Amino acid sequence: MEFSSKLLENAVNEMSQLPGIGKRTALRLVLHLLRQPKEQTLDFTKALNTMRSEIKLCKSCHNISDTDICDICANPNRTENIVCVVEDIRDVMAIENTSSFKGLYHVLGGKISPMDGIGPNELNIYSLVEKVKQGRISELIFALGSTMEGDTTNFYIYKQIQGCDVKTSTIARGISVGNELEYTDEVTLGRSIINRIPFEASLKS
Amino acid sequence: MEFSSKLLENAVNEMSQLPGIGKRTALRLVLHLLRQPKEQTLDFTKALNTMRSEIKLCKSCHNISDTDICDICANPNRTENIVCVVEDIRDVMAIENTSSFKGLYHVLGGKISPMDGIGPNELNIYSLVEKVKQGRISELIFALGSTMEGDTTNFYIYKQIQGCDVKTSTIARGISVGNELEYTDEVTLGRSIINRIPFEASLKS
The missing domain is CATH 3.40.1360.10 (Dna Topoisomerase Vi A Subunit; Chain: A, domain 2)
Incomplete structure (x- = not known):
């Protein structure tokens, strides 16, 4: 891709480092930001920077958290x-x-x-x-x-x-709720037969 | 979506403002940034901010440019x-x-x-x-x-x-190079017959 602007090219290159975002999509996203007010780009980049520098992992369960021990723990x-x-x-x-x-x-x-x-x-x-x-x-x-x-x-x-x-x-591995037997892959179906559960137990869940 | 962290939630919300990026994709992208070194997020946000604040439009053709008059003009x-x-x-x-x-x-x-x-x-x-x-x-x-x-x-x-x-x-509107007639939509095919070009001219292009 040949860009008419080095600034645009840098922004597109950085954006396309994200997984699943190619050069074309990155250009589309960057042009979208250009059409929006400057504040949107500022808010966006500020949210990312704050998150990246201040986020913590819960010391007990290693989940992402704002505090040393997460709400669940x-x-x-x-x-x-x-x-x-x-x-x-x-x-x-x-x-x-x-x-x-x-x-x-x-x-x-x-x-x-x-x-x-x-x-x-x-x-x-x-x-x-x-x-x-x-x-x-x-x-x-x-x-x-x-x-x-x-x-x-x-x-x-x-x-x-x-x-x-x-x-x-x-x-448990098994057939998803709502799924038909004939469309289930054989490994899943095989396991669901081997690991069958008592019918009374299935009534409770 | 219930987030365990306000910082993460903000970042995901801002990311999902981009066109075609839903909450799930935004979360995937933000988690990717979290797994990368801090510098990547810094470079990314810096490139976006610099572009948004310094980019110009060519005064002649209105194309995106780093200078007052773009390279093409x-x-x-x-x-x-x-x-x-x-x-x-x-x-x-x-x-x-x-x-x-x-x-x-x-x-x-x-x-x-x-x-x-x-x-x-x-x-x-x-x-x-x-x-x-x-x-x-x-x-x-x-x-x-x-x-x-x-x-x-x-x-x-x-x-x-x-x-x-x-x-x-x-x-010109017409059949794409390499395309079969039978798969072309009727409006395009109709226009390509009405706007037919002399065979000699087609040999040159």
Whole structure:
């Protein structure tokens, strides 16, 4: 792309560093900012800068927070010895939306993925294992995405806490509510048959 | 969406003001910035702020530029009395990429669109009409998108310069190079038959 302005080119190059934003989209977004009042660009950049410099991670669960201990960990009404292990804040938000979990979270910050150079030391695994070893957790729920990396991470943590007095579970894999059998992939369908649940239990949920 | 951090929420809200960026995408982009070094966010916001505050429009053609007169208008090798009328800088870039036009441009900054509250006064039409009336232009090429708004804008300018000694043309509408007849829409195909060109002329291009 040939730009008539170096300033425009810089802005487009920076914008296109964001994932999923190509040069063309970046140009469209930058031209949009140019058509808006200057204040919008100022507000936008100020919000990003403030967030980047002032945001904290909860010292207990590693979730994004404005305070040292996040609202969920600080809430006395939550069951603190049931901990749900998730990848990042988006999973916390998704589970919180369901209102079906009243324990605490532990945010790993990613999944073990040798292909991307992410090993156990890049994730918040050590502090989780410590919590388990100190006997502060009675049940650990693995809620990572159902991928090779997710399964590897689950298994790694499981191995680390073997011998500790802790119940472990993973969220159920199965057919989505509202889905037809014939459109479900065979791995999911196979697992949903192997891990079938008592009919009486299904009536309750 | 319930956020665990006000700073994160602000950043996501500002990011989702951009066209085509919803809350979910905005969250994904903001989390990406959080995973990168602080410098990336600083460089990004600085590039946007500098661009928004220092960028200029060429005083002659209204294209985006770092100087008062843009590089194209200032180039002595370009034919200055042939002017191509376009909507915005993206069209200038697209035509410049073809290397088939050696005249100057006039950037309108949009198309007449009463539905969006854009009338002739919101666009750079007056200065174009003035140039024509001063006899500085011998040919005007309308190169707006082939939409109702584009045609309206073309016609409005055409009416304004009636009686002036200027040749007007529009870029050809027809079947894209490489396209099959059967997949072309009927309006385009119909126009391409009505505006057929001598076979000898087609051999040259």
